[in-house]
Amino acid sequence: DQQVKQNSPSLSVQEGRISILNCDYTNSMFDYFLWYKKYPAEGPTFLISISSIKDKNEDGRFTVFLNKSAKHLSLHIVPSQPGDSAVYFCAASARGSSGSARQLTFGSGTQLTVLP
Amino acid sequence: DSGVTQTPKHLITATGQRVTLRCSPRSGDLSVYWYQQSLDQGLQFLIQYYNGEERAKGNILERFSAQQFPDLHSELNLSSLELGDSALYFCASKASGGSQETQYFGPGTRLLVL
Numbered sequence: 001d002q003q004v005k006q007n008s009p010s011l012s013v014q015e016g017r018i019s020i021l022n023c024d025y026t027n028s029m030f031d032y033f034l035w036y037k038k039y040p041a042e043g044p045t046f047l048i049s050i051s052s053i054k055d056k057n058e059d060g061r062f063t064v065f066l067n068k069s070a071k072h073l074s075l076h077i078v079p080s081q082p083g084d085s086a087v088y089f090c091a092a093s094a095r096g097s098s099g100s101a102r103q104l105t106f107g108s109g110t111q112l113t114v115l116p
Numbered sequence: 117d118s119g120v121t122q123t124p125k126h127l128i129t130a131t132g133q134r135v136t137l138r139c140s141p142r143s144g145d146l147s148v149y150w151y152q153q154s155l156d157q158g159l160q161f162l163i164q165y166y167n168g169e170e171r172a173k174g175n176i177l178e179r180f181s182a183q184q185f186p187d188l189h190s191e192l193n194l195s196s197l198e199l200g201d202s203a204l205y206f207c208a209s210k211a212s213g214g215s216q217e218t219q220y221f222g223p224g225t226r227l228l229v230l
Binding site: 034042043045093102108 | 118120122149151157158159160161164172174206208217218219220221222223224226
């Protein structure tokens with residue numbers, strides 16, 4: 001049962017245009033969401049996060065939008081650059097039962113290719 | 117550079133063998149997480165330690181075990197290895213307290229079981 005889904009395995013955009021990566025989740029207990037970028041042969045690198053008390057968070061060229069009613073979040077990259085080409089993972093976190101620790105549940109990733 | 121280190125970077129071994137993967141968290145981070153990424157898969161949470169104690173378990177096989185030492189480094193032990201255990205293994209660490217939920221990942225260990 002995939003609780004976090006990234007339905008697009010790949011996305012290609014032109015340099016300078018907007019990249020929009022999407023993520024859906026099913027667990028209503030998730031209250032914190034993160035995006036990671038991963039280059040081949042490297043570990044995931046944290047990009048941006050958002051708490052469920054917000055619907056938007058912005059950091060430079062990266063903006064994350066959260067639609068709680070639709071259980072949907074998206075990452076916008078504007079403008080896209082060739083160096084942004086990587087696999088992007090969304091992840092979600094919920095407080096564990098009985099106050100136990102949080103853990104991250106990851107989507108399967110979207111390969112973004114930014115064409116020069 | 118996330119500040120999380122993992123050794124070795126690559127590991128090739130045979131079925132039935134046992135290996136140990138090592139992780140050093142960022143300075144000051146008490147939590148260490150282990151993840152497995154198989155081919156074309158997302159990252160699957162295996163286990164978490166906090167200040168030497170096991171805190172949460174995910175999809176970790178009984179053949180796998182982990183521990184966190186007093187200096188906060190962690191080791192993931194994989195035994196009776198099978199071909200299907202070939203994967204990337206990542207560790208991550210997280211700051212403690214407040215609303216810190218971001219995990220910072222190491223570069224990973226690529227395990228190949230032949």
